[in-house]
Amino acid sequence: MNSIKIAVLGAGSWGTALGILLEGKGHKVNLWMRDEKQHQEITDTRNTKYLPGIKVPEGIKLFTDLEGALADADLILTTVPSQAVRGVIHNGRPYIKDHQIIVNAAKGIEINSLLRISEVIKEELPRNPFVCLSGPSHAEEVCKGMPTTVVVASESRETAEFVQDVFITPSFRVYTNPDLTGVELGGALKNVIAFGAGISDGLGYGDNAKAALMTRGIREIARLGSKMGTNLATFAGLTGIGDLIVTCTSVHSRNRRAGILLGEGNSLEETLSKVGMVVEGITTTKAAYQLAKNYNIEMPITEEIYKVINNEIDARDAVTNLMSRDKTHEMEEVVNTDINW
Known part of the structure; x- marks a missing residue:
């Protein structure tokens, strides 16, 4: 498929690994983190403490401001901890357009509301298409290109299949599932x-x-x-x-x-x-x-x-x-x- 622009929200091990995967496919990747110190360390060394020995490619652009990271993105990938998803999406909402696809890769349930992450994001962004990415996938193996299989789920088959094409590689196989x-x-x-x-x-x-x-x-x-x-x-x-x-x-x-x-x-x-x-x-x-x-x-x-x-x-x-x-x-x-x- 053609290259698209992707904003990855969260520079922990999973967000970084997926950013590396997507950049390796030729997509334009913005990696957002809230920690200025972490931003400076990756900028200076292209190393991250969450994935020892793995270099963050120069092609991945680093951000600490949501507006810059989200600008003109075709797809927004959330990898922050589940309890932080609402806050990050809420803060980014002024810069998010209705057509931008939201893909969530965090695994959890919001503790106060008992809502699934898709429900949390729907409350914040009711018009954006949503996809959940999940499955047996340790970041430490994905960033090394080890064989991995995951699932993308959505209420929209078309959206799920689009995201499947965005992520799938010879080492990262992606299935679709309608059971969000x-x-x-x-x-x-x-x-x-x-x-x-x-x-x-x-x-x-x-x-x-x-x-x-x-x-x-x-x-x-x-x-x-x-x-x-x-x-x-x-x-x-x-x-x-x-x-x-x-x-x-x-x-x-x-x-x-x-x-x-x-x-x-x-x-x-x-x-x-x-x-x-x-x-x-x-x-x-x-x-x-x-x-x-x-x-x-x-x-x-x-x-x-x-x-x-x-x-x-x-x-x-x-x-x-x-x-x-x-x-x-x-x-x-x-x-x-x-x-x-």
Whole structure:
């Protein structure tokens, strides 16, 4: 496809990696960051602390002012943490035109409103076409050109397919999916389970425990998704099981890393300080806990992690609680299944 102009809002690891990918395709990329010190460091060295050893190409233009970054952009890519999306979009709204496509790559749920990011952006920019980009995709691998597959979801097939063409490369395969709600929920809620998987690792438990956590975790995600009108097949795909696997097992996963530190006995404050980046799973756990209450469904893993985060119980006690729940069928949850033996 022809080169377009793209404004990437957020110069963390994911925003930088996607900016490098897009610039490598020949697109004109503006990379915006709010931190003047970070801007100066990248300007001087073309290095970023978030991706050690990776150079930011000279072709990527760097900005700290939203007006300059957004000027004449055909597509706006948001990669800031989910709780910052509304503020950044609101501040940029005077410079955003209705035709500009908004692509969100942040994975989370706004904690105060319990809205998905597409709903947040629709409140701020009701006329702009919107696409969610999600899937098992660590920035550390994408920026090195390692094979990666993701999904773009939108209410508009035409818009989704346009964004698919913008991003797709021989090493970055992009699928489309019409289930926007399911793709967003899968991307957000897998961070809760990955945080729990890290706690399990930090406690010294083995593969059996993690496999159980991941399997029951995807059932929890699907249970909430079914109440929120998703297509359950989405959770069997890249933005469900795929993203869950990579985030629960990878050394690159900050949610898993935070869980490990907490499981090893660090306080939440110590954990966040040592990780040094936003841990989406913590705020998403709080949001998911409240959504479960609102929809009157059981999400036991989420509930136990919520209690651990809020210092209500010890991590080992949380595991005991999960293992001691009342006996039940494996197939009882997501949909009403008539089990006939």
